[in-house]
Amino acid sequence: MKYLKNVFATTFIMLIIFSCSSKTSVEIEEEVQEEEEIVVVVDDTDFEPTDWTVDTHSKDADPNFDEVFDDTAVKRLDFVISEENWQNMLNDMTSIYGNFGSRGSSGSFSDVDPIFVPGEVFYQGKEWYKVGLRFKGNSSLKSSWQAGILKLSFKLDFDEYEDDYPQIKNQRFYGFKKLSLKNNYDDDSLLREKVATDVFRNAGMVASHTAFYTLYVDHGEGPKYFGLYTLVEEVDDTVLETQYSSDEGNLYKPDGDAATFANGSFDEDEYVKKNNEDEANFTDVQNLLTILNDGTRTSEPVTWRANLEKVFDTDVFLKYLAVNGIIQNWDTYGRMTHNYFLYNNPDTSKLTWIPWDNNESLQTGKQGGSLPLNFSGLNSSSWPLIGYLYQDDVYKAKYDAYLKEVIEGAFQETSIQALYTKYAALIEEYATSEVSGYTFLNSSSSFYSAVSTLKSHATSRKSAVASYFD
Structure with missing residues (x-):
């Protein structure tokens, strides 16, 4: 057959x-x-x-x-x-x-x-x-x-x-x-996907x-x-x-212009459903886009926040922004229109953010590099989930609090450097024995150098957060 x-x-x-x-x-x-x-x-x-x-x-x-x-x-x-x-x-x-x-x-x-x-x-x-x-x-x-x-x-x-x-x-x-x-493409340390995901989980995120x-x-x-x-x-x-308590809510893996949630970008085909495919109901993501871009954001911010929080878990997203900004992941929302999931949590009926695909994190990155912690240079109307929330004083205060929480906890400098040391020792013999045609390493020294760079990156991110608050 x-x-x-x-x-x-x-x-x-x-x-x-x-x-x-x-x-x-x-x-x-x-x-x-x-x-x-x-x-x-x-x-x-x-x-x-x-x-x-x-x-x-x-x-x-x-x-x-x-x-x-x-x-x-x-x-x-x-x-x-x-x-x-x-x-x-x-x-x-x-x-x-x-x-x-x-x-x-x-x-x-x-x-x-x-x-x-x-x-x-x-x-x-x-x-x-x-x-x-x-x-x-x-x-x-x-x-x-x-x-x-x-x-x-x-x-x-x-x-x-x-x-x-x-x-x-x-x-x-x-x-x-x-x-x-x-x-572990484009990662001579072979650690980024593992460590970045650990950081999200250790910060209390799904x-x-x-x-x-x-x-x-x-x-x-x-x-x-x-x-x-x-x-x-x-x-x-x-x-x-x-x-989650149930896996029956809508799960989306957005990809394309609609993944920006910019005004006028709604497109069912780009909110790719990973379950419930036979149910042609996209009102949850459509409501998020509509409320996010509503004029009450500036005229009646209390009303705007209340409406937004009925359909979107803003706390989860703001914590995600803090983690993602500290670890520096450019290959996702804010630079690219992919590499995240949205799940309509049946317990809350709110769309909640799930990070995905972190192999490009823990570095400044490509395509203009990772976004700065204050999102300077970001076109808010093009990336409204970041721009509009950060412009709101209430949400900015929550974001700032999460930055402090993460840099003192899940991405604390000495702890994350110790994690790099632990994982590097664990994988060293397997990474350095990869063979030509099946490796992205030029030599074993590339592995050791990349691990050292990651440790320096942890120090630089501590300084970046300190500078942000200064």
């Missing part, structure tokens, strides 16, 4: 990958095939899931955070993907982003996700069967691919293929249905759990070391289930 993916590749590639131990680069043969459909192979339907247990594989088990997201260890995952399906994944990537290793390729950013294929996942001697595996990301995925680096991020969905394999119905990985393996894993992939030539990854809990899976 086979699946057909309705994309047509104009150029396919054949990858010949040498042994990791030899640390040779990836060689590529280009083979042009016109109008070929990518066929995902789904076979071997009669297998028995002999490793299946309630605690490890069943939907009936509660998520085991201690097992999956252990801050004290670097654990190992192995993927086994058939040679044919691996080639299908590469062909699909070529159709989306152009030739592997070609920086000048015509492939562009895409709203199309790469294809899933079924593969086996092994962890500590146990097998998870016919797991849906695909590459994930956008700018980081394209950049890695066109740089000729196969250390690509992955999405895992453990029951993606349950219709084809009834044996794996509601398969879970210690209670988790979906997980992301992020490749955020994903994370942990370090090494990944080995066997796609027909034996297991190859793909490098050190950060495993990230999915918001539309266990984050909602475990950090």
Whole structure:
């Protein structure tokens, strides 16, 4: 039995990958095939899931955070993907982003996700069967691919293929249905995604759990070391289930002009629903946009705040602004129209902010850099969730209080430097042993230098907050 993916590749590639131990680069043969459909192979339907247990594989088990997201260890995952399906994944990537290793390729950013294929996942001697595996990301995925680096991020969905394999119905990985393996793109320390998310959580915000894993992939030539990854809990899976009383509220992952909440930008298509997709009701986000931009903001600020707080959890957002400003994450709201979730919390009927995708944090950043703590230079009408709230004296006072709370707590200088030391020692041997073609490091010294830079950054942020209040 086979699946057909309705994309047509104009150029396919054949990858010949040498042994990791030899640390040779990836060689590529280009083979042009016109109008070929990518066929995902789904076979071997009669297998028995002999490793299946309630605690490890069943939907009936509660998520085991201690097992999956252990801050004290670097654990190992192995993927086994058939040679044919691996080639299908590469062909699909070529159709989306152009030739592997070609920086000048015509492939562009895409709203199309790469294809899933079924593969086996092994962890500590146990097998998870016919797991849906695909590459994930956008700018980081394209950049890695066109740089000729196969250390690509992955999405895992453990029951993606349950219709084809009834044996794996509601398969879970210690209670988790979906997980992301992020490749720590553009981060020589390999720490930013982990530490930034820790800071949000330690500040009392809803955020994903994370942990370090090494990944080995066997796609027909034996297991190859793909490098050190950060495993990230999915918001539309266990984050909602475990950090809210209910997961039935609308979850949005905005992307595009509407994600700014600027006046007149409302567009249902850009408030991407991650659940309740069949319910064509976007009144919660539409109400937020309307109230946020209402004229009572300046004429009757008490009324404006009261109306805004009926639909939006302003306290959560202001704390997010404080954390995000201190850690300096440019690749999100205020600079970019993506990388956050909004959840309509059933307990409050308010949209609440959830941070996401923090690999670009803990640095000044690109695209004009991270916003200053006082948001100078920000066009308030273009980014009204920041600009309009900061211009309001009541909300500014709350924001200022959160800045003090975070710099004295979740991002206290010596504590965060100690965390860098702890995590760097934990991952050092795995980071510095990444191999050519599967790493973003130029050398092991790049890792040590990046960790040192992070520690200096913590000191500079303490000074930045002090200067803000002075």
